Amino acid sequence: MARGLWLVLWLALLAFAFSGVRFELAGIPVRTLRLNGNFVREWWWFISQGVGITFQLSLVSILCATTLAFLSALAGLSQVAPLSSLSALYVSLMRGTPLFLQFLFIYQALPQLGLVLGSFASAVLALTLNYGAYMSEIFRAGIQAIHRGQTEAAYALGLKPWQTMWRIILPQAFRIVLPDIGNQFIAMQKDTALASAIALQELMGRARQAGLPRQHFFEALVVAALWYWLLTLILSFFQGRLERYLTR
Known part of the structure; x- marks a missing residue:
């Protein structure tokens, strides 16, 4: 109280x-x-239209990043040297360079090699590669958290290694890593603001477009901040319910 x-x-x-x-x-x-109330009333809806693009970008990127992270974690844990070394190089490279640089590299540098992507596709690729690297470590830790005795028991029952992984290890590991994936989704939703640097009209991009030319960037940022805050509160609420469900 x-x-x-x-x-x-x-x-x-x-x-x-x-x-x-x-x-x-x-x-x-x-x-x-x-705050300039006239500006807020006039441009609130224009800025707010970026919320849909922000959420869409976050959702597509987290699905792609989760898939990539899972594959990278399996490769990193494998005994196949080319796969494990490739996974280690990918994780080190993505975690060792800023996300902002990765946005600019994909959108502005790759066209020099003939690979031209639109703003949305570039943002999805940058977020997928970056968060996939961080989430790869989450998946790896989740898989390794399963006691080795369960693997040995599965082998004793005649299960093959791939059957043990899919039927015994992964279902338990997913329960462990799911809350962390929720945290990554919340963080990614805010990192989509970097996509405004590559001309994507998401929430931050619309705030910049409305505020800068009219010298009311302060008001525009306040509107964007309120939306980011609201999205974070909503996602945190559902994540909390998911964690309580998994605990039971």
């Missing part, structure tokens, strides 16, 4: 900080921030 009351208080103070009120505190003039 007390925590809820404090949360309401902090939200009220946050709203007051953007109210534009002027007052004196111990003789010192104080002025809170003031």
